[in-house]
Amino acid sequence: MIDAPASDAPVVVDIRKLWTVFHSPEGDQVVHRDLDLSIRRGEVLSLVGGSGTGKTVLLRQILGLEHPSRGEVTVLGQRPGQLGARDAAKVGMLFQHGALFSAFSVLENIAFPLRELRLLPDDLIRDAALVKLQMVGLKPEHANRSPSDLSGGMIKRVALARALIMDAPLLLLDEPTAGLDPAASDSFCDLLRSLHRELGLTVVMVTHDLDTLFDLSTRIAVLADQRVIVSGRPREVIAYEHPFIQDYFLGGRGKRAMEALHETPAGDTPAER
Numbered sequence: 001m002i003d004a005p006a007s008d009a010p011v012v013v014d015i016r017k018l019w020t021v022f023h024s025p026e027g028d029q030v031v032h033r034d035l036d037l038s039i040r041r042g043e044v045l046s047l048v049g050g051s052g053t054g055k056t057v058l059l060r061q062i063l064g065l066e067h068p069s070r071g072e073v074t075v076l077g078q079r080p081g082q083l084g085a086r087d088a089a090k091v092g093m094l095f096q097h098g099a100l101f102s103a104f105s106v107l108e109n110i111a112f113p114l115r116e117l118r119l120l121p122d123d124l125i126r127d128a129a130l131v132k133l134q135m136v137g138l139k140p141e142h143a144n145r146s147p148s149d150l151s152g153g154m155i156k157r158v159a160l161a162r163a164l165i166m167d168a169p170l171l172l173l174d175e176p177t178a179g180l181d182p183a184a185s186d187s188f189c190d191l192l193r194s195l196h197r198e199l200g201l202t203v204v205m206v207t208h209d210l211d212t213l214f215d216l217s218t219r220i221a222v223l224a225d226q227r228v229i230v231s232g233r234p235r236e237v238i239a240y241e242h243p244f245i246q247d248y249f250l251g252g253r254g255k256r257a258m259e260a261l262h263e264t265p266a267g268d269t270p271a272e273r
């Protein structure tokens, strides 16, 4: 189980008065309006919200792939995207569906961000990639396989190893368990939980899967009405009155997840804290 960090842990991601506006011939689309969010070291912060509320865009802004129209995003005190390749050492990202290079082997995929930096000799890069391969529960004999020979769960693990190759203290997860069957999903959550503990990671996650959400989150932030309407422990969030929250958590699917939560002894899940 994941313990929430102390409330005075240092801030890793700080988002202040953020606006995201997309312009098109049909007019402007305001995705985020005056959005504030701070994420502290050791948190597993899950972003939930309806389709199109800007969860993925927010992850991309934290990663530095996109920039806000107004306001500020800082990661460890600096704006992402200003440091170029050095940003990769601060933020690792697990993209939805893994996004592996099909022409590369498993090990080449894992090593890719490190190789791009051109700072280390090939044998050291290979050794670092092999360490990460084992860290995500894969075996050295998987190293030379092609992504097309892997199961969905293994693809996620390779993508996670690649996200960890730079030893970044911040990990972004976009739908980490999407497309996995329940057993593979549980086992991937177990892996994320143990890596979070062993590596002292801060995690920002987008997920639509309520089991994953309740299993891993130390805090949930709900995006609606172009901002974070509430953030807190799962129970606090569920108690907040808003149509999206009633629908999302208290609809059929949500009720089942909540029942599972109630069956767990108090204090045993992140949701209870």
Ligand SMILES: Nc1ncnc2c1ncn2[C@@H]1O[C@H](COP(=O)(O)OP(=O)(O)OP(=O)(O)O)[C@@H](O)[C@H]1O
Pocket: 022, 023, 031, 049, 050, 051, 052, 053, 054, 055, 056, 057, 058
């Ligand atoms: N580069 C872009 N140019 C124009 N519009 C964009 C761009 N990127 C995202 N959008 C729009 O911004 C909105 C938010 O997109 P985003 O992918 O972040 O939503 P989301 O909350 O992750 O949704 P989902 O849960 O469906 O994945 C959507 O309406 C999307 O069409």
